[in-house]
Amino acid sequence: MPTSPYCHIETLAAFLIFIRPTSVLDIGLGNGKIGFIVRDCLDVTMGERYKRSDWKVILDGIEIFPDYIQDHQKAIYNKIFIGNAFEYIDVIGVYDLIIAGDVLEHFEKNKAWSFLDKCAAHCNKYLILNLPLGEKWEQPTIYGNPHEKHLSSWTQEELAPFTSMKQIYSCKEAGDYGCFLIKKEDYLSYRQQQTG
Secondary structure, three states, rough: OOOOOOHHHHHHHHHHHHHHHEEEEEOOOOOOHHHHHHHHHHHHHOOOOOOOHHOOOOEEEOOOOOOHHHHHHHHOOOEOOOOOOOOHHHHOHHHHHHHEEOOEEEEEEHHHHHHHHHHHOEEEEEEEEEEEOOOOOOOEEEEOOHHHOOOOOOOOHHHHHHOOOEEEEEEOEEEEEEEEEHHHHHHHHHHHHHHH
């Protein structure tokens, strides 16, 4: 969906304050909620820069479904790249922080791991993953977007070996939802051990 649960917003803001990135890539920006939080937290609240002309944080996004992009996202993000993040990330720059919000579950498992490898190659410091956990979070194609279908499920145990901080939330009907902060070097070390 172009949106996600609201439960993780406080944790996301805490992670942003902890990291204090100067450049952020929001993958799967959808309706732009994460972008608004990034801009408000880093430029307005912490930087006391409420005017767009004064913003210093670079905030870019990748969205695969062009119909999701409207004027309000264009007002918040510096650049919005339209295309498949799996391919697009190879041709854009490096960011202090990459946020993949509700993205992994839209890839088959092996491709998702490859995607995380690509994210690690394009971030200087941290990744934040927001995603549903467990098999109850089924989702078909919706909003006329063929990319909305869930193709994999994830557990916090799979992400634990390289996670620095996390918060897990219980969503009664669908199951758990997690917000994970990952240091680039921890992820790379884990992947090197796994792939030999």
